[in-house]
Amino acid sequence: MPELLPVPDLVERILATVSPLPDFPQPLMEALGLALAEDVEAPISLPGFDNSGMDGYAVTYADVATASEETPVHLPVVGEIGAGQGGLMALSPGTAAKIMTGAPVPAGCDAIVPYEWTDRGVAKVQISRAPGRGQHIRAAGEDVTEGDLLLEHGTVLGPRHLGLLAAVGRATVRCRPRPRVVVISTGSELREPGSPLGRDSIYDGNSYLLAASARAAGAIAYRVGIVPDDPRTFTDALSDQLVRADLVVTSGGVSEGDFDVVKEALSSLGSVWFGGVAMQPGKPQGFGTVGDDRTPIFTLPGNPVSAYVSFETFVLPAIRRMMGKLPYSRPLTRARLTHPITSPPGRQQMVRASYDSDRGGAFVTPVGGHGSHLLGDLAASDAIVVVPPETTGISAGEMVQVLRLDEDF
Numbered sequence: 198m199p200e201l202l203p204v205p206d207l208v209e210r211i212l213a214t215v216s217p218l219p220d221f222p223q224p225l226m227e228a229l230g231l232a233l234a235e236d237v238e239a240p241i242s243l244p245g246f247d248n249s250g251m252d253g254y255a256v257t258y259a260d261v262a263t264a265s266e267e268t269p270v271h272l273p274v275v276g277e278i279g280a281g282q283g284g285l286m287a288l289s290p291g292t293a294a295k296i297m298t299g300a301p302v303p304a305g306c307d308a309i310v311p312y313e314w315t316d317r318g319v320a321k322v323q324i325s326r327a328p329g330r331g332q333h334i335r336a337a338g339e340d341v342t343e344g345d346l347l348l349e350h351g352t353v354l355g356p357r358h359l360g361l362l363a364a365v366g367r368a369t370v371r372c373r374p375r376p377r378v379v380v381i382s383t384g385s386e387l388r389e390p391g392s393p394l395g396r397d398s399i400y401d402g403n404s405y406l407l408a409a410s411a412r413a414a415g416a417i418a419y420r421v422g423i424v425p426d427d428p429r430t431f432t433d434a435l436s437d438q439l440v441r442a443d444l445v446v447t448s449g450g451v452s453e454g455d456f457d458v459v460k461e462a463l464s465s466l467g468s469v470w471f472g473g474v475a476m477q478p479g480k481p482q483g484f485g486t487v488g489d490d491r492t493p494i495f496t497l498p499g500n501p502v503s504a505y506v507s508f509e510t511f512v513l514p515a516i517r518r519m520m521g522k523l524p525y526s527r528p529l530t531r532a533r534l535t536h537p538i539t540s541p542p543g544r545q546q547m548v549r550a551s552y553d554s555d556r557g558g559a560f561v562t563p564v565g566g567h568g569s570h571l572l573g574d575l576a577a578s579d580a581i582v583v584v585p586p587e588t589t590g591i592s593a594g595e596m597v598q599v600l601r602l603d604e605d606f
C-alpha cells in the first residue's frame with residue numbers, strides 16, 4: 198500500500214505553492230474583513246480642534262468659578278457657535294457665547310457650562326453651577342495625534358477600524374482582495390436541489406458546503422453546476438472557469454473508482470499531485486496548479502464530511518494566505534473529552550464534536566459515528582477533535598486538541 202502523506206507535509210506544500218494576492222487601494226466598505234497591506238499613520242489629529250463636549254455656554258472659567266444656586270453669575274451672551282460653524286473666533290472675559298456639542302471652542306474660553314446649569318438665556322444667561330477649569334472641552338489631539346501609527350500591516354479590518362480610518366479622512370486603504378474561489382461538484386449521480394430526484398441519484402450538497410465555507414473564510418465563491426463523470430466535460434468546464442478563478446475546489450472523483458473523473462482528467466497534466474493523506478476522513482486528495490496562470494486547484498474527496506474536513510485542513514489556509522491573514526490554519530484549542538474515542542493507527546482522526554465551556558473549563562463531546570457520509574452529525578457539530586496519527590484511543594476526562602469551527606480567528 199502506498200505510504201500516506203502526513204497532513205503537515207501537504208499543508209506545507211500548499212503554502213509554498215499559493216502566494217498572497219497583490220494588494221491595491223480599496224474603498225473602505227470593500228475593505229471590511231480584509232487584511233491591511235500597509236501601516237496606516239494618522240494623517241490628522243483627532244479631535245482636529247478644541248471643541249465643546251456639551252450644548253451650553255462657552256465662558257471664561259474665572260468669571261463663573263463662584264457660581265452656585267445661592268450666588269448665580271450673570272453674563273451677557275455675545276454670540277452662538279454651532280457645530281460646523283466657524284462663527285465666533287474669540288471670547289472676551291465677562292461674556293458668554295452659546296455653543297453646541299462639537300462646535301469649535303473660541304480663543305479665551307476655558308470652560309463650558311451645560312444648558313442644564315443655566316436659565317438658557319438668549320441675551321444674557323444666569324449660571325447657577327460652576328464647571329471645573331477646562332471642563333467639557335475636548336482637546337485637539339487627545340484621541341489621536343497626527344503621525345501616530347493607527348493600524349498595523351496585517352490587521353484584519355473590522356467595523357471599528359473602518360470607523361477610525363474614515364474619521365481620519367482615509368477614503369481607501371491598501372488591502373489584499375478576496376480570492377475568487379470556483380467550486381465544482383463532479384458525479385453523474387448528482388442533482389441540483391429543487392429538481393426531481395431519481396431512485397439512484399442524490400442532491401449536490403457539497404458545492405453548497407464548500408462554496409459556503411469559502412465565503413465564510415472571506416473568499417468570493419462561485420458555485421458551478423454539477424459536472425457529470427466525463428473527463429472531457431470536466432476539462433471543458435474547468436477551462437471555462439479558469440478566467441475567473443484565483444483558486445479552484447472540486448469534490449468527488451479522486452479515489453480508486455472506475456469513474457473517478459477528476460483524477461483521470463488532471464493526472465496527465467503532471468501539475469496536480471494525487472495521493473493519500475494520513476487523515477480520516479479525507480484520505481484521497483489532490484493538489485496542484487492548472488492553466489496558464491498556474492491557478493491552484495484542490496481536488497477534494499466526494500464524501501461530504503471528507504470534503505468539509507479537507508476544506509478546513511487544506512483549502513482554508515490557502516485562502517487565508519492569499520488574503521494575507523495570519524495565522525493560516527485555524528488555531529487548536531484544548532478541551533476535556535467527555536466520552537472516550539478510538540482511532541485507527543497511522544491516520545490523524547478528525548472527530549466531529551460539540552464544544553461547551555463553563556466556569557469548570559472547556560469540554561468537548563464526540564457527535565455521531567465515524568462515517569464520512571454522516572452529514573446530519575456534521576451539521577450538529579461545532580468542533581473537531583484532532584487525534585494525532587500515533588494515538589489509537591483517548592479516555593474520557595483527558596485533554597484533547599480541538600478546532601472550533603464557528604470561531605473567527
Ligand SMILES: Nc1nc2c(c(=O)[nH]1)N[C@H]1C(S)=C(S)[C@@H](COP(=O)(O)OP(=O)(O)OC[C@H]3O[C@@H](n4cnc5c(N)ncnc54)[C@H](O)[C@@H]3O)O[C@H]1N2
Nearest residue numbers: 382384401402403404449450451452453480498499500503
Ligand atoms: N476502493 C476504494 N474505494 C474507496 C477508497 C479507497 O481508498 N479505495 N476511498 C474511500 C474514501 S476514504 C473516500 S473519501 C471516497 C472518495 O471518493 P471520491 O472522491 O472518488 O468521490 P466519489 O466516489 O465521487 O463520491 C464518494 C461519495 O460521495 C458522494 N458525493 C460525491 N459528490 C457529492 C456531492 N457533490 N454532494 C453529495 N455527495 C456527494 C458520492 O455520491 C459518493 O457516495 O472514496 C472511497 N472509496
Ligand code: MOO
Nearest residue numbers: 478479480503569
Ligand atoms: O477519507 Mo474518506 O475521506 O475516509 O471517507
